[in-house]
Amino acid sequence: MSPSIGILVTNYKAWPVTEQTVLAALQHGGEAVRRVLIVDDCSDAPEAWTGDARVSIHRNAVNLGYVRSVNAGMAMMTEDIIVMLDCDARPLTPFVETVLAAFAADEKLGALAFTQTDDSQQLRPACEPGPAALDFLIGPSFWHHLPKRLRDSLSPPADYLCLHSCCFAFRRVAYAQVGGFDEGFDFLDADMDFSVCLNRAGWKTSFTREVVCFHPGSGSPQSTATRVIRLHRNRLRLLRKHGLMPAMPLSRVLLLARHAVETAVLLIAVLLRRPNAPDKLSCRLRLLGGVFNDYQTC
Numbered sequence: 001m002s003p004s005i006g007i008l009v010t011n012y013k014a015w016p017v018t019e020q021t022v023l024a025a026l027q028h029g030g031e032a033v034r035r036v037l038i039v040d041d042c043s044d045a046p047e048a049w050t051g052d053a054r055v056s057i058h059r060n061a062v063n064l065g066y067v068r069s070v071n072a073g074m075a076m077m078t079e080d081i082i083v084m085l086d087c088d089a090r091p092l093t094p095f096v097e098t099v100l101a102a103f104a105a106d107e108k109l110g111a112l113a114f115t116q117t118d119d120s121q122q123l124r125p126a127c128e129p130g131p132a133a134l135d136f137l138i139g140p141s142f143w144h145h146l147p148k149r150l151r152d153s154l155s156p157p158a159d160y161l162c163l164h165s166c167c168f169a170f171r172r173v174a175y176a177q178v179g180g181f182d183e184g185f186d187f188l189d190a191d192m193d194f195s196v197c198l199n200r201a202g203w204k205t206s207f208t209r210e211v212v213c214f215h216p217g218s219g220s221p222q223s224t225a226t227r228v229i230r231l232h233r234n235r236l237r238l239l240r241k242h243g244l245m246p247a248m249p250l251s252r253v254l255l256l257a258r259h260a261v262e263t264a265v266l267l268i269a270v271l272l273r274r275p276n277a278p279d280k281l282s283c284r285l286r287l288l289g290g291v292f293n294d295y296q297t298c
Contacts, residue, residue, distance in 0.1 A: 002100055004034045006079030010069050011087050012041040018087040025083070025091050026052055032096040039073040041065070066187040070165070071180045077172065086166040089116065089215040098210045099169045110174035110203025111195065113163040116215040125207045126167050126215075130158025130199075131192055133245050136235050137254045139262065160199040161206065165191035167213040174203050182241075188227070189234035196242050225283040232287060233295040252291050259288040 007025050011018040022036055036055040038045060042063045049055040058076065060069060074082070081103060083095065095114070102112050113127040134155045135143045143151065168191075178197040181190045195205050239245040263284045269277035290298035 002032075003080035003103065004078075005029070005032055005081045005083060005096060005099065006034055006077050007036040007083045007085065008070070008073045008077060009036065009038050009085050009087060010041065010066060010073070011038055011043060011045050012063075012066070012069075013043045014087045015040075015044045015046070018045070021085055021087055021090045022049075022055060025085060026055070028091040028094045029083075029096055030094070032100075034079055035077070037073050037076060039069045041069045067181045067183050067185055067190045070190075071183065074172075074175060074180055080172055081169055082172055082175070083169045084165055084167075085213070086215065088217070089167040089213045091167075092117070092212045092214050093210070095169075095211040098208055102206070102208060103169075103171065106204065106206075108202065108204050109171075109206060110198040110201075111163050111168055111170035111205050113161070113205070113207035114167040114169075114211040114213050115207070115209050116164075116167055116213050118214065118216045123209070123212065125209070126164040126213075127161045127195075127205070127207045128164070130160055130162050130196065131235065131238055131242075131244060132158070133239050133251075136239060137246075137251060137258065139258050160195070160204070162192040162195040163205050163207070165194070166215050166217075167211075170198075171203075174198055174201075177201055177203075184237065185234050186230055187234075188231050189238045193238050193241065196238075200242075225279060225286075228283050229286060229290075229295060229298045232290075233298070236294055256288070256291050259284055259291065263288055 009022055038057045040059045042060045045057050049057055103109055115123050116126045117123050132155045178201050182193050198205055245251055266277055266281040266284055270281055286298040
């Protein structure tokens, strides 16, 4: 008997986009999909889905945020394999056969990322290497401009992948074993943490090029500055939680130096009247002021 498949989609003030994603998931999932659960985070979803009886909508009584909404939805899922989609991660290809074959081929596979695309039509896996402290400490922009050989010598890449929860599938038993998503994370990096936890519990993570989702991103509203600050807050917590960060006094000095350099560069950009420079400068000043309290008061 084949494992059962359920689909979990989260929605926050993006119902028209969510509706299109669910319709696409039903189209490409076919009759093999046992259930589709939409978790609306106390926002704009209707009371009920009209049409396919397999689709249900659960509305949080209060706004819980993304991570708690995922866990609330998972508490209601009973299927063996869960396909999780962001509200704006619309499947473009059939996925059931590929997903079932991947999990059947490796009993230790805990989670499988899909491939995503956008208006550029470029294909990119919904995953990345495991987190690295140096990447965070000196800044991703500078880090990724270094030659790959130098980066690999300074910080050898992790031997596992961290999957993005925008479009991936996972075993419900693996989710349960690691305790689900860590609710200490504020939207960003909860999926990175989930992947690290799976790896440390003995599960594998992988990705497939055969399942493609259209995912432009920014399906839920938030400003760029807010996202940058949340990214720093969550990435610092992720690295510290898993023992990947150097001693905090040294780390804070390095982060302070990084933000000071970024601030100086952006100040020059403001004087030269570069587009968006004032907003970026304001964001870096907030980060500079938040280094010594883990970005909690940015």
